[in-house]
Amino acid sequence: MSQGRSSWVLHVDLDQFIAAVEVLRRPELAGKPVIVGGRGDPTERAVVSTASYEAREFGVGSGMPLRIAARKAPEAVILPVDGEAYTRASEEVMATLHAQPRATVQVLGWDEAFIGIQTEDPEGYARQVQQAVRERTRLHCSVGIGDTLIRAKVATGFGKPRGVFRLTAENWLEVMGDRPTIDLWGVGAKISRRLAGLGITTVAELASADPDGLVNEFGPKMGPWYAQLGRGDGARVVDDTPWVARGHSRETTFQRDLTESAQVEEAVRQLVARVLEDVAAEGRPVVGLTLKVRYAPFLTTTFNKKVAETFDRAIVLARALELVGRIEPNRPIRLLGLRVDLPMPEDARDGHTPTRGGW
DNA sequence: TCTGGGGTCCTAGGACCC
């Protein structure tokens, strides 16, 4: 590590991004509890997109029903989601990252990206990145430094807010070993429970788990992937290949449950029309169609239909309406939400397409 | 008045073919 420049992965993550963007254009909100979600109306069915740190002190967090958030933080200012504003801010941030010297940038979403960099002083580089982002956008970010993408990503959490943290093979188990598996990126409530069923509750236990047991439980891909996650191992190279969408979707939640098939048809027509706009812009044909029907918060039914490569709106709509015909034909309709997914052809990048396991 | 909307990827099982 002392000779020349070593390769590092930096993970840059904006702090309370959406709330921060809102505060920038409403300076009077600085230091106040701010919640952004839905149309900003806590009486509607909607959830919190982001809460400011002040709002989080009341126990408000992302994904929480807006109604409950408003109850927990009655003083909070609740604002509607303004996707275009966040897209603009995001573009400024990413342009700043791309302008960093020698940086390879892999954008992960609105508010985070990996940077691949060769340097002797990753902390110094990270501080430079933070300063550049702050000067150009007035937004603050945290930076994780790692020798793999996974370690960099996990490291960021220890840097928040506005900090820098380094996580490598050297200190991974020391820092993460005793933590529950759910703290890992990619392990949620369900998987951590299944891991516990195998006697694995901590990251250290997962890191040294019997590979065969994991394959038995999770299959040939996910089994080895979870073992690798436990060790923090994986890809070390930041991949700046332009991202190509695998498909597009539109989802909606009804303020009042739908009960008539005519209403369902109309809703599907609208969703299909909206998602086809994205597909038309991409210029690649649709190759399938999935209709997800939400009957209750946790009860979803999926209908798939293979579609021969087509750009034809009428055909796509007709296929979607065929699927509508399969929704509970013998029972009264009571629909909470709908989602239409339109996959597009795999991009021919000779097997390069990064997968979750590729991390 | 109980849960958004946009994504990604994996697995199991049945149908079908050789």
Add this chain to the structure above:
DNA sequence: TCTGGGGTCCTAGGACCC
């Protein structure tokens, strides 16, 4: 009358992330 295995495609469903 009894009995294969492997591969691929498609559908349904699940899990997770921001």
